[in-house]
Amino acid sequence: MSLADSRPCPAGPVRGRPRSEAVERAILEGVMQLLEEGVPLAELSIERIARTAGVGKATIYRRWSGKEELFIDVVRAAEPPDPELPGTSMRDDLLVLLENLRQRGLASRSSALLHNVHTQMKSNPRIWAAYHENVIAPRRALVLDVLRRGQRDGELRPDVDVELANDLFVGPILVRSVLRPDAELPEGLAGQILDTVLAGLRPVSSTVA
Amino acid sequence: MSLADSRPCPAGPVRGRPRSEAVERAILEGVMQLLEEGVPLAELSIERIARTAGVGKATIYRRWSGKEELFIDVVRAAEPPDPELPGTSMRDDLLVLLENLRQRGLASRSSALLHNVHTQMKSNPRIWAAYHENVIAPRRALVLDVLRRGQRDGELRPDVDVELANDLFVGPILVRSVLRPDAELPEGLAGQILDTVLAGLRPVSSTVA
Numbered sequence: 275m276s277l278a279d280s281r282p283c284p285a286g287p288v289r290g291r292p293r294s295e296a297v298e299r300a301i302l303e304g305v306m307q308l309l310e311e312g313v314p315l316a317e318l319s320i321e322r323i324a325r326t327a328g329v330g331k332a333t334i335y336r337r338w339s340g341k342e343e344l345f346i347d348v349v350r351a352a353e354p355p356d357p358e359l360p361g362t363s364m365r366d367d368l369l370v371l372l373e374n375l376r377q378r379g380l381a382s383r384s385s386a387l388l389h390n391v392h393t394q395m396k397s398n399p400r401i402w403a404a405y406h407e408n409v410i411a412p413r414r415a416l417v418l419d420v421l422r423r424g425q426r427d428g429e430l431r432p433d434v435d436v437e438l439a440n441d442l443f444v445g446p447i448l449v450r451s452v453l454r455p456d457a458e459l460p461e462g463l464a465g466q467i468l469d470t471v472l473a474g475l476r477p478v479s480s481t482v483a
Numbered sequence: 484m485s486l487a488d489s490r491p492c493p494a495g496p497v498r499g500r501p502r503s504e505a506v507e508r509a510i511l512e513g514v515m516q517l518l519e520e521g522v523p524l525a526e527l528s529i530e531r532i533a534r535t536a537g538v539g540k541a542t543i544y545r546r547w548s549g550k551e552e553l554f555i556d557v558v559r560a561a562e563p564p565d566p567e568l569p570g571t572s573m574r575d576d577l578l579v580l581l582e583n584l585r586q587r588g589l590a591s592r593s594s595a596l597l598h599n600v601h602t603q604m605k606s607n608p609r610i611w612a613a614y615h616e617n618v619i620a621p622r623r624a625l626v627l628d629v630l631r632r633g634q635r636d637g638e639l640r641p642d643v644d645v646e647l648a649n650d651l652f653v654g655p656i657l658v659r660s661v662l663r664p665d666a667e668l669p670e671g672l673a674g675q676i677l678d679t680v681l682a683g684l685r686p687v688s689s690t691v692a
Binding site for chain 2: 397428429430431432434435438439441442444445446448449450452453466467470471472473474475476477478
């Protein structure tokens, strides 16, 4: 697995020295290699990662405070990168965010590494909490921002609970990705969800009545 | 944990002899007791269950083909029972089904046993597949039936994809129950989801336009 396409991680840890992208990449790829060889997360020591990447332990600790933080950057590098928002309308932005979520769902199904990584994370409460705080919570906050802007701009009814709206938009993709691995995540699903939720399910006559 | 309130399991295995409810209950409670004592699923042999329940192994095999089937009945007995549908309208039926899903989410959070059972199931592909086929799939089929009836009766737009509609209704509750254990599952959530999805999120003027 190559990291060539992955973006730098702006939400990552603050480091004491200027980054060396090459060293960082070698370390992240070292962790991926060990995971691909089937080494369980619990046995993934900083010492072993350093040996695999051909660096000293201090080089790793200079960049990450510990295994949890390093592992989260590995997940982030293995996932499709977070998208740029067009900012042209609430619908346009949500479409990009939901399509990215669908792509992550597909990636998690097709990549044994990502699947393995997600499973291991969920069975490790500290890493799961750190992943949640550093990766999932910011993504969720971004959707909530887009929804609030939509309310201001008249694209979303002002009385709608934006937290519930978020869950309605992401729910079908998450449920299919995580809980029903045999369910379809077809092209066009993001737009279908958006238009269905925005329009509502009631027959038009009873909406007007 | 008592099984006194649990209903019989109509979707359970076909047994060769008339049931003895008391024996069955003793066996299910034996499994629960072992789980509560922290015995992992992998170590839960039929022999050990028989000893705990004070019955012979043959008594268990007469009722269940093996550990997977028995374990699924344990989960079913520990969860809030499936509800009766009023059948008065699509909305009424969906409200009962979603409220039951919310109750199951709450039970899974508050009951260490259920939480433990769900975690163990997910880490065992055979049991997870059997649970999915015998418990989750029939529940999902029931929601889809209610939605199709709603389409026939004019409560749901005929062009709506009922599989997507199902995921929109259950998605927020499942996401909060399973993926965001700190999220709220407040009273009234089922009705809020229903009314929000049926009405749609667009401002009324643009719905009419």
